[in-house]
Amino acid sequence: MRVGLFVTCVNDAVLPETGKATVRLLERLGCDVDFPMAQTCCGQMHFNSGYRRECVPIVRGFVDAFRGYDAIVVPSGSCAGMAKHYHETVAAEAGDERLRADVAAAAPRVHELSEFLVDVLGVVDVGAKFPHRVTYHPTCHSLRLLGVGDRPLRLLRAVDGLDLVELPAANECCGFGGTFALKNPDVSTAMGADKVAHVLETEAEIVVAGDNSCLTHIGGLLGRLRTGVRAMHLAEVLASTGAGA
Amino acid sequence: MNAYLGMPAFPEAARAALADTQLRRNLGRATSTIRAKRARVVGEMPDWEQLRATGAAVKDHTLRHLDTYLERFEQAVRNAGGHVHWARDAAEANRVVLDVTRAHGARDVVKVKSIVTQEIGLNEALADAGVSAWETDLAELIVQLGDDFPSHFLVPAIHRNRTEIRDIFRERMAGAGRPAPDDLTDDPPRLTEAARLHLRQKFLRTKVGISGANFAVADSGTLVVVESEGNGRMCLTLPDVLVSVVGIEKLVPSWADLEVFLQLLPRSATAERMNPYTSTWSGVTPGDGPQEVHVVLLDNGRTRALADAVGRQALRCIRCSACLNVCPVYERVGGHAYGSVYPGPIGAILNPLLHGTADPHDAALPYASSLCGACYEVCPVAIDIPSVLVEQRAEVVDAKRASRRPDPERTALRAAAWLLSDAGRMERAERVASRSRPLAERVRRLPGPLAGWTDSRDLPAPPAESFRAWWRRTRG
Ligand code: SF4
Numbered sequence: 001m002r003v004g005l006f007v008t009c010v011n012d013a014v015l016p017e018t019g020k021a022t023v024r025l026l027e028r029l030g031c032d033v034d035f036p037m038a039q040t041c042c043g044q045m046h047f048n049s050g051y052r053r054e055c056v057p058i059v060r061g062f063v064d065a066f067r068g069y070d071a072i073v074v075p076s077g078s079c080a081g082m083a084k085h086y087h088e089t090v091a092a093e094a095g096d097e098r099l100r101a102d103v104a105a106a107a108p109r110v111h112e113l114s115e116f117l118v119d120v121l122g123v124v125d126v127g128a129k130f131p132h133r134v135t136y137h138p139t140c141h142s143l144r145l146l147g148v149g150d151r152p153l154r155l156l157r158a159v160d161g162l163d164l165v166e167l168p169a170a171n172e173c174c175g176f177g178g179t180f181a182l183k184n185p186d187v188s189t190a191m192g193a194d195k196v197a198h199v200l201e202t203e204a205e206i207v208v209a210g211d212n213s214c215l216t217h218i219g220g221l222l223g224r225l226r227t228g229v230r231a232m233h234l235a236e237v238l239a240s241t242g243a244g245a
Numbered sequence: 246m247n248a249y250l251g252m253p254a255f256p257e258a259a260r261a262a263l264a265d266t267q268l269r270r271n272l273g274r275a276t277s278t279i280r281a282k283r284a285r286v287v288g289e290m291p292d293w294e295q296l297r298a299t300g301a302a303v304k305d306h307t308l309r310h311l312d313t314y315l316e317r318f319e320q321a322v323r324n325a326g327g328h329v330h331w332a333r334d335a336a337e338a339n340r341v342v343l344d345v346t347r348a349h350g351a352r353d354v355v356k357v358k359s360i361v362t363q364e365i366g367l368n369e370a371l372a373d374a375g376v377s378a379w380e381t382d383l384a385e386l387i388v389q390l391g392d393d394f395p396s397h398f399l400v401p402a403i404h405r406n407r408t409e410i411r412d413i414f415r416e417r418m419a420g421a422g423r424p425a426p427d428d429l430t431d432d433p434p435r436l437t438e439a440a441r442l443h444l445r446q447k448f449l450r451t452k453v454g455i456s457g458a459n460f461a462v463a464d465s466g467t468l469v470v471v472e473s474e475g476n477g478r479m480c481l482t483l484p485d486v487l488v489s490v491v492g493i494e495k496l497v498p499s500w501a502d503l504e505v506f507l508q509l510l511p512r513s514a515t516a517e518r519m520n521p522y523t524s525t526w527s528g529v530t531p532g533d534g535p536q537e538v539h540v541v542l543l544d545n546g547r548t549r550a551l552a553d554a555v556g557r558q559a560l561r562c563i564r565c566s567a568c569l570n571v572c573p574v575y576e577r578v579g580g581h582a583y584g585s586v587y588p589g590p591i592g593a594i595l596n597p598l599l600h601g602t603a604d605p606h607d608a609a610l611p612y613a614s615s616l617c618g619a620c621y622e623v624c625p626v627a628i629d630i631p632s633v634l635v636e637q638r639a640e641v642v643d644a645k646r647a648s649r650r651p652d653p654e655r656t657a658l659r660a661a662a663w664l665l666s667d668a669g670r671m672e673r674a675e676r677v678a679s680r681s682r683p684l685a686e687r688v689r690r691l692p693g694p695l696a697g698w699t700d701s702r703d704l705p706a707p708p709a710e711s712f713r714a715w716w717r718r719t720r721g
Contacts, residue, residue: 007712007713009665009671011712012671012675012711012712012713013671013674013675013678013711014705014707014708015708016708016712019712020712020715035712035716035720037668037713037716037721040666040667040671041665041671043665045658045661046658046662047635048616048638049638049642049654049658050611050638050639050640050641050642051639051642051655051658051659052639052642054659057666058662058665058666061665061666061667065668086635140615140616140617140619141618143618144619144622145618172573173573173617175573175615176615177614177615177616177617178615180614180616181697182695182697182698183256183612183697184255184259184612184613185697185698185700186259186260187256187263187574187578187613188615189700189701189702190263190577191573191574191577191615192701192702216704216705217702219703220698220703220704221701221702223687223702223703224701224703
């Protein structure tokens with residue numbers, strides 16, 4: 001299967017380890033992974049901030065970059081959600097029929113990582129080893145926009161040596177919310193503080209999620225408080241084979 | 246424009262609310278209790294998702310043919326001996342209520358709990374004309390006596406605990422009528438007893454009742470009020486004259502349609518299978534209840550909302566407040582921070598839809614959300630609040646574009662869009678970032694608007710090599 005990795009702009013520029021882990025994981029599972037160099041971003045930041053017009057060339061760039069792949073795999077619930085559900089809105093509003101057709105062709109091939117592993121590849125045990133105490137935060141867009149359900153938890157449970165502890169009030173938003181974190185930093189921090197308190201209750205060493213934007217927020221709070229608890233992307237856990245973490 | 250007097254816009258009001266320990270405790274307790282209960286009673290319904298879809302479809306259909314249903318309703322009310330008035334805005338609606346009150350020489354009116362009369366500022370308008378409006382819902386009474394603003398649809402005094410309520414009753418009841426007993430405690434049965442005695446006197450003496458309505462059935466000209474306490478029933482049956490202010494979005498075509506909402510509303514609102522009191526009336530019934538019945542059909546921005554292709558779904562709202570109770574933002578800041586009688590997620594979209602975004606209060610509301618989608622998940626009429634929020638953000642941005650005033654946010658986002666529209670530009674920018682990266686792994690302080698992030702959170706520093714550069718080096 002020819003897989004186009006959409007690494008996302010944040011992972012590309014700031015957190016490349018997630019992208020590398022995704023490549024390792026998918027190749028280990030037998031996928032032919034390509035990273036189309038023309039890719040940039042899904043447009044979510046602009047879309048969610050109200051900059052619709054600026055989204056149009058970004059969406060156009062996305063569909064052009066990913067033409068011809070069997071699957072477009074995204075290690076981010078919110079970016080996958082943007083491409084799957086809101087590129088259509090951008091194209092429709094721009095009144096660009098060709099873009100609309102291209103989006104309609106691309107959207108069904110977009111898969112969030114856990115959904116791709118479980119539904120498309122049909123694997124739950126990805127052959128990972130990760131001997132740590134871990135808790136999982138489901139992230140709102142994976143949970144509600146994409147409906148990935150318990151797929152990430154099933155993947156984590158199958159990891160050798162991993163001790164999965166349930167996160168209290170897991171479904172509650174961590175308070176990141178993109179520009180929300182900047183426009184309403186106080187509320188965002190108050191929400192994050194409660195999330196962090198729940199993470200600490202689990203006594204986990206690592207909090208895992210499928211979205212580095214939420215993890216940057218949660219991890220940023222954990223770091224500022226010097227809790228010693230780390231935030232880590234699901235792809236990195238699943239790619240791990242036990243040598244360090 | 247409709248913001249509570251003197252209240253700052255959301256981010257600032259929210260910051261103040263976050264520091265209120267008592268408020269956060271009261272709200273946290275109240276919302277988590279009702280959330281759990283709602284989840285339980287909704288979980289009992291095997292056909293909940295179908296009911297939701299039906300509720301949404303009925304409302305959409307009615308809104309699409311609103312002209313037809315409004316006229317049908319008007320005719321049915323008239324046939325049943327009631328009077329129908331049309332009000333374009335708050336001033337027109339208040340004028341109708343005042344005229345009716347004056348025609349009967351009444352100096353005071355009793356009120357059924359209603360949000361729409363708060364929207365139009367009816368109590369204040371009546372007070373200006375020398376008429377006292379008495380709230381009879383227990384929580385509204387607490388808010389009114391406390392000279393306070395409501396902060397929730399169903400539990401307007403959700404921000405108060407029972408000790409605060411006891412103090413309000415002790416200090417303020419005497420000024421409004423029958424005083425509270427001297428030995429009043431904060432025991433809930435004692436508090437409700439004090440309220441009951443205080444209100445009973447008003448029910449028996451007042452000639453004019455004022456209500457809103459939860460639903461208006463077009464076929465039969467019937468108004469419906471759904472409540473828990475029975476105070477509404479008293480106001481709807483004891484006075485000689487009844488005036489009901491009804492938003493034009495409250496219509497449903499028939500009783501068969503109403504049945505859907507009578508299942509959706511109580512479970513979503515109070516987490517009850519059925520609410521204790523459902524009152525219905527169609528015009529005048531000779532010898533039974535008020536013998537003069539008026540209905541004021543109110544627009545006040547609703548047709549503006551109806552004209553918005555994405556936003557019009559907000560008019561499906563049945564004010565159940567489930568979205569408030571699950572909202573992580575509302576739970577932490579409470580209703581007052583939204584500066585409107587419509588708080589929480591629905592308020593964040595409804596206020597800008599009703600009045601536009603020219604006022605800074607309204608313009609801040611679409612951003613008062615992390616877009617987590619919990620509201621959409623519970624909404625009994627499936628209003629996609631997150632999608633409407635981002636739509637309205639676009640409206641705010643477009644209005645700012647038109648004003649041509651320089652705006653640092655716009656400059657930054659346009660620069661980002663330029664960068665992100667071309668992979669080559671992005672790669673060059675990444676290279677610059679890697680070269681100029683700080684030595685530390687984490688950034689602890691950023692300048693300007695980005696300080697909002699680093700005031701409370703670390704940020705990872707840019708890596709020595711971007712993913713793209715790694716791919717090019719190892720695979721390219
Ligand atoms: S938007 Fe939906 S959940 Fe919120 S109050 Fe209205 S009907 Fe209830």
